[in-house]
Amino acid sequence: MQDDREKAFWRLFNKNTIVLVRRWLRLLGVPRRDRRDVAQDVMLAAHLSFSKYDPERGSPERWLNRIAVHIASHYGERSRRRVEVPLPDDLEVAIEQPSAEEQIGSECDRLLALSLLRELDDELSAILVAHDIEGVPMAEFASQCGIPLSTAYKRRLRALAAFQLLAAQRLTAMGEREPGPRPPPGEAPRLVLVSSARP
Known part of the structure; x- marks a missing residue:
């Protein structure tokens, strides 16, 4: 029994499995842009719950597939509720540069x-x-x-x-x-040339 679990572990957690999981996610309708993240969620969930895996109940791939289906269905529910508002491409530049x-x-x-x-x-x-x-x-x-x-x-x-x-x-x-904002009454403008003044 322990040998079966160990073999199952090495069959599940290798670089070839992630390709299989992404293929399942594609068939389950997860968009390409999110497949990598959702696949990582699947592998993390499998790793965390591997102690519950029973080799006598089915192959490790079938067990992993059930996890992928479960996570993909929850992803679908979340994506229907999520509203994404695209930001302009030059938002960061506009924030960083003074007018x-x-x-x-x-x-x-x-x-x-x-x-x-x-x-x-x-x-x-x-x-x-x-x-x-x-x-x-x-x-x-x-x-x-x-x-x-x-x-x-x-x-x-x-x-x-x-x-x-x-x-x-x-x-x-x-x-x-004066083109710029006026200082408060009784207060002169600051020395605007200050670069690295230290005490």
Whole structure:
């Protein structure tokens, strides 16, 4: 009896059996696109329930066929209830890429930030460019300038305040001509050139 079960196991679980299962699924009306998945479901169900297989009740292929018929019938019921809504092919591209309006707004913000940085005092502009745009850590910037770290942080705060004041003045002067979304009242645009700033 044990030898029969072992032989049945090796007859069922080999690469030739999966071809047989797919043929059965084709005859049972499972669409080609789903046959591989349904065949794997059949083989998994057979493996999980192999302990219930009785060689005296029939051949292993007949036992496996009953499992395939059962799973294929449940697949048919599920597919009748399932409603698939196709998504456009370019959905991911549309999500990843900003719109033309967003790109224009971003470029306008970038140009405005560059213009404001040129108007700042060189000392204040230098810290914003180094830390917020080029990503130089504050400790490294302080070491390069020969100043204490706390002084570097205070200088950056002064630079940000001066930048925000200039930005607010410029936006007020520009009025409604600003193409991008306006910042909340009393708040200046962020430095949009930031790439990899670290503390």
